[in-house]
Amino acid sequence: MITFKKTLLVVTIATFLTACGDNESSTNNSNTPPPVPFNPVEATISDLHNSILSKGSSCVDVVQGYLNRISAYDRQGPELNSIISLNPNALKEAEVLDQQFAKNSKLSGPLHCVTVLAKDNIDAVDMANTAGSVALKDNFPHDDAYIIKNIKENGGIILGKANLDEFAFGFGGKSTLGDQTKNVYDLSKGPGGSSSGTGAAISASFAMVGIGTDTGGSIRVPSSVQGLVGLRPSLRLLSQDGIIPLAPTQDTAGPMCRQAIDCAKLMDAMIGFDSSLSSNQRSEFARTSPLLKSESAYRELINQPNSYVPHDTVSLVGKRIGILQALYPSEGSTTQQKEDYNLVKEAMDNAITKLEEAGATVEIVTISDLNTILTRYSSLSSAEFKISLTEYLKTTRSIFQSYEDLLASELMIRNFSGYNSDPTSASYIENYERNTTERSPFVRLRMNSALNNVELDGTRKGVQYDALAYPSITGFAGNLGSSPTTGTNNRLSPFSGFPALSMPAKSVNSSRSSYPMNVNIEFIAREFDEPTLFEIAVAFQKVNPARMIPIHTPAL
Numbered sequence: 001m002i003t004f005k006k007t008l009l010v011v012t013i014a015t016f017l018t019a020c021g022d023n024e025s026s027t028n029n030s031n032t033p034p035p036v037p038f039n040p041v042e043a044t045i046s047d048l049h050n051s052i053l054s055k056g057s058s059c060v061d062v063v064q065g066y067l068n069r070i071s072a073y074d075r076q077g078p079e080l081n082s083i084i085s086l087n088p089n090a091l092k093e094a095e096v097l098d099q100q101f102a103k104n105s106k107l108s109g110p111l112h113c114v115t116v117l118a119k120d121n122i123d124a125v126d127m128a129n130t131a132g133s134v135a136l137k138d139n140f141p142h143d144d145a146y147i148i149k150n151i152k153e154n155g156g157i158i159l160g161k162a163n164l165d166e167f168a169f170g171f172g173g174k175s176t177l178g179d180q181t182k183n184v185y186d187l188s189k190g191p192g193g194s195s196s197g198t199g200a201a202i203s204a205s206f207a208m209v210g211i212g213t214d215t216g217g218s219i220r221v222p223s224s225v226q227g228l229v230g231l232r233p234s235l236r237l238l239s240q241d242g243i244i245p246l247a248p249t250q251d252t253a254g255p256m257c258r259q260a261i262d263c264a265k266l267m268d269a270m271i272g273f274d275s276s277l278s279s280n281q282r283s284e285f286a287r288t289s290p291l292l293k294s295e296s297a298y299r300e301l302i303n304q305p306n307s308y309v310p311h312d313t314v315s316l317v318g319k320r321i322g323i324l325q326a327l328y329p330s331e332g333s334t335t336q337q338k339e340d341y342n343l344v345k346e347a348m349d350n351a352i353t354k355l356e357e358a359g360a361t362v363e364i365v366t367i368s369d370l371n372t373i374l375t376r377y378s379s380l381s382s383a384e385f386k387i388s389l390t391e392y393l394k395t396t397r398s399i400f401q402s403y404e405d406l407l408a409s410e411l412m413i414r415n416f417s418g419y420n421s422d423p424t425s426a427s428y429i430e431n432y433e434r435n436t437t438e439r440s441p442f443v444r445l446r447m448n449s450a451l452n453n454v455e456l457d458g459t460r461k462g463v464q465y466d467a468l469a470y471p472s473i474t475g476f477a478g479n480l481g482s483s484p485t486t487g488t489n490n491r492l493s494p495f496s497g498f499p500a501l502s503m504p505a506k507s508v509n510s511s512r513s514s515y516p517m518n519v520n521i522e523f524i525a526r527e528f529d530e531p532t533l534f535e536i537a538v539a540f541q542k543v544n545p546a547r548m549i550p551i552h553t554p555a556l
Contacts, residue, residue: 109155132175145242163197217490
């Protein structure tokens with residue numbers, strides 16, 4: 001496993017007090033900082049660690065505080081239905097961290113006591129990995145998924161498992177085991193998906209940070225309608241070990257947070273070389289290329305930074321952003337379509353103004369053959385799910401050991417049979433070749449050309465861009481039980497393998513809701529250039545703090 005230099009991240013009480021003055025007479029010294037209490041609502045990792053270091057709270061208190069919020073709001077009150085299961089050992093794990101801290105006054109790692117909610121398609125011991133299905137309610141994993149293991153080794157606590165679209169099939173946010181997740185801002189609206197539970201729970205401050213998975217938009221769509229920062233990382237950056245697959249060629253986990261800097265801190269803990277056969281960390285982007293053989297090869301591939309967390313002084317000065325206006329929603333002909341267009345454009349105009357005022361250069365750009373990218377190619381979910389799910393189930397304790405077993409049980413949510421593809425049929429072979437062999441080089445060439453500001457033949461057009469930007473989705477949350485208006489913008493990242501980060505741009509007043517509705521902007525950068533995305537996101541959030549605090553889940 002790759003770990004960052006913890007000497008930069010471990011803080012002692014002695015250091016903390018020395019920075020503030022002589023601690024030998026702390027009881028009488030007015031310069032000694034008082035204990036900082038911990039309030040879980042909208043809290044950041046820095047807030048948490050400041051509280052623990054000042055002895056304003058213990059880890060047990062912190063974990064209990066989040067559990068109290070879940071108890072009050074998830075199946076009671078607004079009934080968000082965002083959580084499927086809780087870690088039965090969470091308080092015990094918190095107690096161990098408190099005992100370690102009492103001995104040496106040191107944080108156990110960069111994620112010391114950071115509560116994490118993982119989407120319930122990621123293996124975590126002591127909790128069933130269900131994909132939201134009653135059929136897998138007893139699927140208790142043998143061990144943690146690779147990214148979960150990394151988080152724990154960095155001091156994090158997996159607080160529980162979040163609801164999702166069953167088997168990550170869609171954007172509506174419903175499962176047979178977890179029921180219908182609600183939108184934290186407007187309880188009559190849908191939460192987006194498929195990482196719906198993670199989105200609602202983190203926005204409601206049920207945990208500090210969350211993990212979603214994204215095959216075609218399942219991190220960025222719920223982040224868009226629930227006011228979060230959500231990163232779909234570069235493919236191959238994170239191991240897919242222990243994650244129930246949908247389409248391994250496109251699948252990846254990623255962080256979902258209220259603040260961009262917390263997503264960066266979570267990414268520091270999640271990455272690493274995984275030698276297992278299920279990692280999907282390949283030497284080349286092609287699905288047929290061999291797995292990486294060493295940690296050094298992994299580090300070289302991803303050009304590993306010391307940390308994804310930007311420096312405190314990060315700014316937008318000098319950053320170059322290309323705006324893809326072709327991905328704005330269509331103005332349409334109906335009153336509602338016109339309103340949606342105007343509101344999304346208003347949010348994007350606001351984002352552009354904030355970017356430019358903060359020192360960024362913003363220019364309109366185009367991607368060659370954009371319509372072909374978005375219409376000729378499609379997701380691989382229907383092609384890969386049947387085979388990859390069977391491979392996963394064979395590694396589990398589940399009584400169901402194949403896709404066919406699950407299908408025969410008739411326990412799954414509607415449309416499960418739609419994934420029963422025949423890999424020997426001519427139509428399957430043609431579609432699969434088009435969306436694997438043909439798709440990736442076609443899309444990656446055109447994305448890189450737009451980012452590099454060159455023609456397809458390499459002829460220079462101007463100065464290159466740090467990232468491209470566009471609305472994450474082309475509309476808004478639909479009524480409860482329906483999907484939001486997503487458009488096809490979410491396809492650029494999975495089709496290219498490039499990282500995309502979605503974050504709040506502006507809240508707007510729409511006739512669709514009696515509450516303000518969130519609009520997210522999405523930034524996409526070159527492969528493995530997550531550091532630039534985090535620099536842009538952290539700096540942008542400083543000058544444009546657009547996130548809305550939900551009113552339905554106030555402090556207890």
